[in-house]
Each structure stands twice: as C-alpha cells, then as structure tokens.
Amino acid sequence: MHYRSALWLGFLGGALALPSLPLKADTIRLKNGQTVIGKIVRYENRRFVIVYERSSPATQATIALEDIESVEFDGRPLPPGYAGGGRDDQPSNPPEPPRRDPPPARVPPTTTGGLTQTVSVSAREDWTYTQLDVRRGDRIRVSARGIVRLDSRRQSPPDGIADDDPDKLMPGRPTGGLIAVIGDDNNDFIFIGSSREFVAQRSGKLYLSVNEGDLSDNSGSYEARVEVQRNP
Known part of the structure; x- marks a missing residue:
C-alpha cells in the first residue's frame, strides 16, 4: 500500500509505542452520531489520538476536534497537550457523565450472514x-x-x-x-x-x-x- 505519513506506518505495524492501557475508558461522541470508546493517549494540533477499547493488538485512531460533539474522561488526568476549559481547545459541549456504550466497530453478524x-x-x-x-x-x-x-x-x-x-x-x-x-x-x-x-x-x-x-x-x-x- 502507498503510505502518506509516518503515523500511518506506526498504526499498521503496531510499532508506535503506547503505554499499557488500564481498564478505564474514555468516550468521544462525534457530530455525525457515532460514539468511540477507548483510551485517549494524546491531544495535539487540535486532534485526539484514541486507542480502541478491547482491541488486540492495540488499534488507534486520530479524530479531528471539529468532528467531535463531546469528550468524556473516565476519571483520569487529561492527556498531554489538552488543557481543557478553553474555547479553542475543547468541543463546544461540556463532558457528560461517563457511559459504557460498546464501541460502534463491534457490529455482530446479521441473520443473513x-x-x-x-x-x-x-x-x-x-x-x-x-x-x-x-x-x-x-x-x-x-x-x-x-x-x-x-x-x-x-x-x-x-x-x-x-x-x-x-x-x-x-x-x-x-x-x-x-x-x-x-x-x-x-x-x-x-x-x-x-x-x-x-x-x-x-x-x-x-x-x-x-x-x-x-x-x-x-x-x-x-x-x-x-x-x-x-x-x-
């Protein structure tokens, strides 16, 4: 495959060094109605890097701030680079109480296979x-x-x-x-x-x-x- 960034190489090969994940989970709600659950490990350039919950090997995604409706942290310190509280550094809606929705990626097979x-x-x-x-x-x-x-x-x-x-x-x-x-x-x-x-x-x-x-x-x-x- 033709790769256009070093970040993508790390994502595919699992070479990007990440800390071991605790069982707690953060929740990102997107403006299109989707919900992403995992652990937010970094915030930079108005983008969150999140590792999907219960993913083996660890799979991460980068989500732009302008696509986010709200972010919920599960009682952990904020990720590096994310101060919170500023109009330019967080989504417009304040965090809501943590929810335990399953990640949208885990869709079971339908009865028709x-x-x-x-x-x-x-x-x-x-x-x-x-x-x-x-x-x-x-x-x-x-x-x-x-x-x-x-x-x-x-x-x-x-x-x-x-x-x-x-x-x-x-x-x-x-x-x-x-x-x-x-x-x-x-x-x-x-x-x-x-x-x-x-x-x-x-x-x-x-x-x-x-x-x-x-x-x-x-x-x-x-x-x-x-x-x-x-x-x-």
Whole structure:
C-alpha cells in the first residue's frame, strides 16, 4: 500500500509505542452520531489520538476536534497537550457523565450472514479502518455522503471533483473522491465515490480514504455505510 505519513506506518505495524492501557475508558461522541470508546493517549494540533477499547493488538485512531460533539474522561488526568476549559481547545459541549456504550466497530453478524458498519472517514487521515475484515468472494456495498475541504478554496463530495493532482493514489479518478483498499500491503485501490458495489478479490481488512496526494490541509469527513454480504 502507498503510505502518506509516518503515523500511518506506526498504526499498521503496531510499532508506535503506547503505554499499557488500564481498564478505564474514555468516550468521544462525534457530530455525525457515532460514539468511540477507548483510551485517549494524546491531544495535539487540535486532534485526539484514541486507542480502541478491547482491541488486540492495540488499534488507534486520530479524530479531528471539529468532528467531535463531546469528550468524556473516565476519571483520569487529561492527556498531554489538552488543557481543557478553553474555547479553542475543547468541543463546544461540556463532558457528560461517563457511559459504557460498546464501541460502534463491534457490529455482530446479521441473520443473513452479513455485516454492516457506518464509518467516519476523515479527510486528513491516510486510511480509515472500517473495523470490517472481508474475505475473498464477499460482496461489498458502500454508500457515502458529506463534504470535505481539500484546502482553503476547494471542497469535494464523495464523487470527487475534476481537479488535477499528480500525487493522488488513483490518477485517473476524480480528486477528493472516496476510495477503498483491502489489506495493508495492497496497491489495488478501488474507487467508491458516493456509491459502489463490488466483489472482494482478496481477503483482509477494509480501509477507506480520500483520493488526494497531500492530506495535511484537509478538513471534514465523509460518512460511509459499508455492507458486507458473506460468500457462502
């Protein structure tokens, strides 16, 4: 897979050194209605780094402050870099009492043998893990909505825009469009756009991202609904 940041390499390989996690959990509620539960280990550049609860090996995600509705800390000291109390350093809503909701990634199989997951795909992250592992022959259906900013003057829907970008991962496809890949060692990218159904050609973790070379000045996220119908 083509990696666009050192942080992503640490995430995939587990090489990023993290402290051992206590059983306590923090809760981040996103503006799109999702809830993420785990341990917040760092806050920097208006972004939280959280390690998913009960994930083995430890899996972490980076969530932009502008996508967050509220943050709840489970009685622990605040993470490094997060002072709290300032209008520019925390979400607009004050923390609520801690809840023990299960993380949204743990969706059980349906009675028809399928899996469904709704994912917030940050425009600043190299790849977003859908928390779904697919098998070769599975039928995958993805639908997405939302608008992301590619810089101070351009914005894009999941279908992308007609704008030249020599560094994007899929040169022949619209810039800023939603793309997918199966496995962390694969360069066979799949253009999704606002809707796509396809059959998995290999087994592995399913990731989503934005078709652009430089993501550092991006903001916002797409909301993607992923349905996997198992191949019997």
